[in-house]
Amino acid sequence: MEQNLTPVSTLGEFGLIERLTENFNSKNESTIKAINDDSAVIHYDSGDTIVSTDMYVEGVHFDMVYTPLMHLGYKCIVGSISDIYAMNGTARQALVSLGISSRFTVEALEELYGGIQAACTKYGVDLVGGDTTTTKTGLVISVTVLGNANRDEICYRNGAKVGDIICVSGDLGGAYIGLQVLEREKRVFLEAPGARPDLAGFDYVLKRQLRPEARKDLVEIFKSEKIKPTSMIDISDGLASEIMHISSQSGVGCMIYEDKIPIDENTYNTALDFNLDPTLCALSGGEDYELLFTLDPADYEKIKNSPDITAIGDITNKGSGYKITTKSDNVYDLKAQGWKHF
Amino acid sequence: MEQNLTPVSTLGEFGLIERLTENFNSKNESTIKAINDDSAVIHYDSGDTIVSTDMYVEGVHFDMVYTPLMHLGYKCIVGSISDIYAMNGTARQALVSLGISSRFTVEALEELYGGIQAACTKYGVDLVGGDTTTTKTGLVISVTVLGNANRDEICYRNGAKVGDIICVSGDLGGAYIGLQVLEREKRVFLEAPGARPDLAGFDYVLKRQLRPEARKDLVEIFKSEKIKPTSMIDISDGLASEIMHISSQSGVGCMIYEDKIPIDENTYNTALDFNLDPTLCALSGGEDYELLFTLDPADYEKIKNSPDITAIGDITNKGSGYKITTKSDNVYDLKAQGWKHF
Numbered sequence: 272m273e274q275n276l277t278p279v280s281t282l283g284e285f286g287l288i289e290r291l292t293e294n295f296n297s298k299n300e301s302t303i304k305a306i307n308d309d310s311a312v313i314h315y316d317s318g319d320t321i322v323s324t325d326m327y328v329e330g331v332h333f334d335m336v337y338t339p340l341m342h343l344g345y346k347c348i349v350g351s352i353s354d355i356y357a358m359n360g361t362a363r364q365a366l367v368s369l370g371i372s373s374r375f376t377v378e379a380l381e382e383l384y385g386g387i388q389a390a391c392t393k394y395g396v397d398l399v400g401g402d403t404t405t406t407k408t409g410l411v412i413s414v415t416v417l418g419n420a421n422r423d424e425i426c427y428r429n430g431a432k433v434g435d436i437i438c439v440s441g442d443l444g445g446a447y448i449g450l451q452v453l454e455r456e457k458r459v460f461l462e463a464p465g466a467r468p469d470l471a472g473f474d475y476v477l478k479r480q481l482r483p484e485a486r487k488d489l490v491e492i493f494k495s496e497k498i499k500p501t502s503m504i505d506i507s508d509g510l511a512s513e514i515m516h517i518s519s520q521s522g523v524g525c526m527i528y529e530d531k532i533p534i535d536e537n538t539y540n541t542a543l544d545f546n547l548d549p550t551l552c553a554l555s556g557g558e559d560y561e562l563l564f565t566l567d568p569a570d571y572e573k574i575k576n577s578p579d580i581t582a583i584g585d586i587t588n589k590g591s592g593y594k595i596t597t598k599s600d601n602v603y604d605l606k607a608q609g610w611k612h613f
Numbered sequence: 614m615e616q617n618l619t620p621v622s623t624l625g626e627f628g629l630i631e632r633l634t635e636n637f638n639s640k641n642e643s644t645i646k647a648i649n650d651d652s653a654v655i656h657y658d659s660g661d662t663i664v665s666t667d668m669y670v671e672g673v674h675f676d677m678v679y680t681p682l683m684h685l686g687y688k689c690i691v692g693s694i695s696d697i698y699a700m701n702g703t704a705r706q707a708l709v710s711l712g713i714s715s716r717f718t719v720e721a722l723e724e725l726y727g728g729i730q731a732a733c734t735k736y737g738v739d740l741v742g743g744d745t746t747t748t749k750t751g752l753v754i755s756v757t758v759l760g761n762a763n764r765d766e767i768c769y770r771n772g773a774k775v776g777d778i779i780c781v782s783g784d785l786g787g788a789y790i791g792l793q794v795l796e797r798e799k800r801v802f803l804e805a806p807g808a809r810p811d812l813a814g815f816d817y818v819l820k821r822q823l824r825p826e827a828r829k830d831l832v833e834i835f836k837s838e839k840i841k842p843t844s845m846i847d848i849s850d851g852l853a854s855e856i857m858h859i860s861s862q863s864g865v866g867c868m869i870y871e872d873k874i875p876i877d878e879n880t881y882n883t884a885l886d887f888n889l890d891p892t893l894c895a896l897s898g899g900e901d902y903e904l905l906f907t908l909d910p911a912d913y914e915k916i917k918n919s920p921d922i923t924a925i926g927d928i929t930n931k932g933s934g935y936k937i938t939t940k941s942d943n944v945y946d947l948k949a950q951g952w953k954h955f
Contacts, residue, residue: 330749364664368755417664
């Protein structure tokens with residue numbers, strides 16, 4: 272261990288938690304008691320409580336070779352609060368549990384918590400609890416996020432109706448392409464240690480992979496425009512998998528138009544460099560944390576000029592199945608690659 | 614893999630979750646939406662929301678050599694809801710995230726979920742969400758539990774006052790002694806594979822270790838007797854560590870009497886067989902999930918005849934420090950071994 276780095280064992284569990292959380296201050300009125308007791312205490316003056324949990328595992332969700340800890344902390348919060356926005360709710364509190372191996376120093380964990388804090392601050396979320404333990408091998412991060420929404424505003428996956436417009440925020444496939452760039456540079460590095468990674472020109476896709484953002488802004492637009500999506504989901508596993516969740520739970524079919532799928536130029540060109548089909552990256556790439564939602568046509572009229580929202584298809588009847596119309600005007604069944612971890 | 618066992622990969626993430634959770638039915642009115650969406654939705658008609666999270670790691674918190682998966686699932690729920698009872702609240706909902714390696718079969722995970730379900734049913738808790746992912750090595754279980762309580766009933770760690778009576782539920786040290794028995798039989802087994810474990814006569818301590826219970830009954834007694842502990846904590850790290858948390862956060866001292874510490878006969882005798890000091894097992898053993906609390910003397914009068922609650926000491930002024938009076942009438946400083954994982 273380098274000089275000036277502090278082994279976690281010198282602090283113990285309680286000292287470690289105290290050190291990592293000393294700069295966190297709660298901002299939400301709903302946070303009655305944060306950290307330092309058996310449980311946190313929360314009170315929302317209005318609406319229902321929304322809660323979601325995600326687990327991030329080293330070697331599965333992230334590779335320590337090219338993932339800065341600051342970004343990792345940020346991304347874990349973003350990926351988790353995205354589930355609250357996907358319900359059309361407001362994220363308010365987070366609990367973060369860490370499983371760490373002895374190779375992590377206090378300074379490394381402070382970096383991780385720096386990223387957690389940056390995301391909490393940006394999205395107005397209070398860190399209210401967690402757990403810390405050792406693991407035999409890699410890093411495991413479990414994040415639980417709580418938020419609230421009025422019951423009649425909550426968007427489930429099962430409310431899409433025939434004739435609804437399928438919309439998506441931002442652009443897709445970037446996070447997956449960013450991952451390909453990082454994996455390529457890792458291979459180069461492993462073959463020739465000392466080689467400097469060549470990341471120039473990939474800023475956009477790298478940011479999409481390493482430091483994504485969640486679409487809190489969209490939930491705010493829905494509120495101000497008095498729009499309620501008939502269904503909504505966040506895109507963590509790829510567009511195809513997510514639209515099939517919505518369609519299957521809603522008991523409807525869907526038609527996506529390939530030429531409407533929003534793909535950033537940097538994503539598009541880099542995909543081609545990698546001999547990858549940009550559309551396939553958007554359909555199956557995942558980790559974009561954009562929101563996929565269906566709108567009644569009347570609601571769609573209210574936001575159709577928003578530059579950051581794209582209509583990509585229509586909800587059809589169940590018998591029509593889950594389809595995509597390609598740029599060459601062929602119609603294919605959508606295929607969900609979905610979860611690639613097993 | 615033996616015949617008739619199903620690799621997780623045949624189901625995929627969503628099929629797996631569906632299979633594991635198909636027998637779970639929500640019972641609490643406060644559970645508005647469970648599983649199957651981005652988040653769960655909860656609404657408590659009264660009180661504050663209490664939330665806590667714990668992470669359980671293979672090789673750190675449990676050893677698959679001697680831990681039946683059914684018991685493991687049960688224990689993870691119990692250990693987590695214990696934190697809600699320690700706030701004097703009622704546990705209502707749980708979210709369970711699993712990190713599993715490919716060696717686990719669907720049938721093994723069904724056993725784990727059988728234990729989770731048994732605990733949820735016994736304690737009236739609804740499973741409302743979670744996450745499932747792979748790990749490179751062992752099993753990681755992250756449990757988040759939510760519950761509620763009226764704000765004026767919530768017990769924190771920081772309310773103990775000079776003159777309060779320090780009480781504990783049940784008896785202590787059993788879980789630690791149960792672990793010693795299991796570790797001994799594991800060593801025997803590793804030295805002579807095929808040797809049958811000799812567990813006769815250890816039923817009580819083994820149950821304390823493998824299938825502990827949480828003290829929901831105590832919270833109900835407090836309510837019916839109109840008692841509010843001035844402070845409360847659950848004993849997961851050992852009596853010494855926990856009473857020092859209460860004392861330090863309350864800004865007071867404490868005096869524990871060794872001869873008052875409740876230790877079951879089976880625990881006591883087995884400790885001596887292992888050449889261990891039974892008192893030390895109670896002070897530093899952990900995992901008993903009993904409740905440690907402080908009562909105003911007037912409240913103590915109301916439950917002093919309860920066979921399952923023992924007064925073990927007094928809250929003193931801060932300057933007196935954290936002390937124990939031994940059976941031989943010597944006074945020593947309490948030492949918290951606390952967390953042994955790092």
